[in-house]
Amino acid sequence: MATSAQDLITTVLDRGTFFSWDTPAVDVHPSSAYAEELARARERTGRDEAVLTGEGRIRGVRVALVSCEADFLGGSVGVASAERVVAAVERATALRLPLLATPASGGTRMQEGTIAFLQMVKITAAVARHKQAGLPYLVYLRDPTMGGVFASWGSLGHVTAAEPGARVGFLGPRVYRTLHGEDFPEGVQTAENLFAHGLIDGVVPVRVLRLLVHRALRVMSGDTTADPLAPMVSDDELAAPPADVSAWESVQASRAPGRPGVRSVLRHCATDHVPLSGTGQGESDHSLLLSLARLRGYPCVVVGQDDLGGRLLLGPAALRSARRGMRLAAELRLPLVLMIDTWGAALSQAAEEGGLAGEIARCMADLVTLPVPTISVLLGQGTGGGALAMLPADRVLCAQHAWLAPLPPEGASAVVHRTPDRAEEMAELQGIRSADLLRDGVVDRVIPERPDASVEPDSFATRVGLAISEALADLSLVPADIRATRRLDRYRRLGLPDGD
Numbered sequence: 131m132a133t134s135a136q137d138l139i140t141t142v143l144d145r146g147t148f149f150s151w152d153t154p155a156v157d158v159h160p161s162s163a164y165a166e167e168l169a170r171a172r173e174r175t176g177r178d179e180a181v182l183t184g185e186g187r188i189r190g191v192r193v194a195l196v197s198c199e200a201d202f203l204g205g206s207v208g209v210a211s212a213e214r215v216v217a218a219v220e221r222a223t224a225l226r227l228p229l230l231a232t233p234a235s236g237g238t239r240m241q242e243g244t245i246a247f248l249q250m251v252k253i254t255a256a257v258a259r260h261k262q263a264g265l266p267y268l269v270y271l272r273d274p275t276m277g278g279v280f281a282s283w284g285s286l287g288h289v290t291a292a293e294p295g296a297r298v299g300f301l302g303p304r305v306y307r308t309l310h311g312e313d314f315p316e317g318v319q320t321a322e323n324l325f326a327h328g329l330i331d332g333v334v335p336v337r338v339l340r341l342l343v344h345r346a347l348r349v350m351s352g353d354t355t356a357d358p359l360a361p362m363v364s365d366d367e368l369a370a371p372p373a374d375v376s377a378w379e380s381v382q383a384s385r386a387p388g389r390p391g392v393r394s395v396l397r398h399c400a401t402d403h404v405p406l407s408g409t410g411q412g413e414s415d416h417s418l419l420l421s422l423a424r425l426r427g428y429p430c431v432v433v434g435q436d437d438l439g440g441r442l443l444l445g446p447a448a449l450r451s452a453r454r455g456m457r458l459a460a461e462l463r464l465p466l467v468l469m470i471d472t473w474g475a476a477l478s479q480a481a482e483e484g485g486l487a488g489e490i491a492r493c494m495a496d497l498v499t500l501p502v503p504t505i506s507v508l509l510g511q512g513t514g515g516g517a518l519a520m521l522p523a524d525r526v527l528c529a530q531h532a533w534l535a536p537l538p539p540e541g542a543s544a545v546v547h548r549t550p551d552r553a554e555e556m557a558e559l560q561g562i563r564s565a566d567l568l569r570d571g572v573v574d575r576v577i578p579e580r581p582d583a584s585v586e587p588d589s590f591a592t593r594v595g596l597a598i599s600e601a602l603a604d605l606s607l608v609p610a611d612i613r614a615t616r617r618l619d620r621y622r623r624l625g626l627p628d629g630d
Contacts, residue, residue, distance in 0.1 A: 133272055133293060133336045135182055135197040138232055142340045143186035143195070150184040151194075151218055155210040164241045171202045180204075180235070181211040183218035185227065189344045191351075194222035198234040198279070200272070205235035207279055208242040212249030215283065219256040228266035228347055231257075233284045236302065237277020250282035257286050264463045266350040270339055271298050271321065271330065288458060289346050289406065289422070291332045291339070292321035298330075328408020328415075328447070348402040349422040349429040350462050374565045375531075377557035381539060383531035384471075384510040386584035390591045391509055392419055392434030392469040398588060399595025400425050400432075409454050413447035420455045425467065426599035431459040433520065434469035443476040444516035446484035449493050452520060456496045465503040465602055470521065473538065474514030486515075493519035498617060503605035505598055508532035508564075508573065524608075524617050525601040528573040529594070531582050533562040571624060575601075 133141075139148050155178045160168060172178055180202040185194050196218050198205040207215070222229045239246045261267050269287030271280070273296035281300055292298055299319030306314040317323055321333045334342055375383075383389075396403055400423040408414035419434045433455040435442060452468075459466035475486055497504060497520070506523035512534035521534070528534075535542065539553035542560060546552075557563075567573040577597050583590040605613065 208239035234272035391436035471510035
């Protein structure tokens with residue numbers, strides 16, 4: 131049974147905090163038959179329209195709410211209900227409140243024809259202005275969410291989850307059957323299928339929605355209040371690393387089984403962690419992790435590569451997911467933290483035809499011009515375009531045994547010497563190790579490993595979190611225009627002799 135709007139309010143909001151914003155519905159001068167339908171719907175549901183709006187609190191946090199009532203003419207949206215949605219969104223924007231939208235609708239109201247269809251434009255515009263103001267917009271898709279509602283305010287969330295088993299799609303099954311003479315393919319228009327294809331971030335029951343929204347808003351609010359759960363470590367943990375080792379020793383250490391990655395850092399240093407999924411455009415690549423999190427009390431968007439012991443190659447979908455993270459950071463005005471550990475970009479026909487080269491270019495272009503603070507962390511292997519796409523940042527941190535190169539040393543040896551057997555020599559010649567990167571101004575700080583991360587994974591992950599939090603604290607003191615100029619100047623002068 132689908133969740134009603136009242137059930138959702140009771141389950142998600144703090145008890146007794148809901149306050150309705152609804153005013154009498156706009157009179158759309160319905161025909162006599164339509165007027166009778168409206169009267170029956172009002173008598174049956176006790177509502178005057180298919181949308182109710184208002185505000186309440188979730189664990190004390192003030193939140194605006196827009197919710198459909200599916201029992202009122204299928205939750206369909208016409209002029210009156212659209213006006214109610216827009217008024218609520220505009221009020222939330224003016225009050226600078228986060229907004230939770232919970233649509234459940236068959237789409238636009240057929241009884242009102244084309245005018246109802248066009249209402250989706252003004253709803254979309256209001257949501258866009260809300261997001262442009264840097265305010266969170268969260269969406270919970272209920273059963274059903276179809277047609278123009280899904281194709282407008284149902285698809286614009288910073289974070290989007292759906293009710294288990296919810297029917298979600300654009301073209302209604304009845305319309306498809308009429309037009310094509312056959313049923314719509316089974317299982318396509320479901321919340322679970324959308325999640326599998328990277329269109330939404332999760333499928334969660336309504337009883338979990340309260341926790342999810344609270345966690346997301348803890349990050350999205352930008353509150354940097356110290357987190358009591360953050361691991362306490364001394365600045366001595368980031369003291370200068372021991373004597374340099376050879377480049378080849380670092381390459382081997384970076385490939386050691388059990389070397390911690392981004393998931394380990396989040397596990398030890400993050401609270402209010404909200405994992406996101408996919409590009410939001412029908413693609414999902416699990417080689418890249420995207421999430422909202424508080425790292426040692428600092429809210430941020432995290433984009434990370436983690437090969438989990440395999441040979442991770444990044445394809446176009448992974449980089450499009452990374453760019454989604456960049457957009458989220460910009461829209462929510464949160465710092466962006468990128469963690470790099472990859473064998474490089476995928477080498478395949480699918481990657482070429484999927485626009486891999488263009489995605490690498492667009493990632494770099496987005497990063498160097500992003501209006502929020504950015505931090506990149508080389509955790510392990512940093513190979514080729516897959517690493518370069520996520521490297522440009524205000525601060526670049528590097529684990530002691532991490533490295534950066536256009537190709538793995540074996541590949542560089544094959545290109546130069548036509549054999550991979552001189553990989554160790556090439557690693558030394560190319561200046562790929564952390565000490566070389568620090569000397570050349572590619573990275574700003576080396577995070578020590580004692581002796582390498584694979585034998586002290588917990589301590590290393592904690593050390594990485596501390597280094598990130600210190601960089602975030604430093605960047606928070608730099609005015610945005612100065613930060614942007616410094617970032618561009620850094621890469622403009624990289625590799626030039628001093629004084630040029």
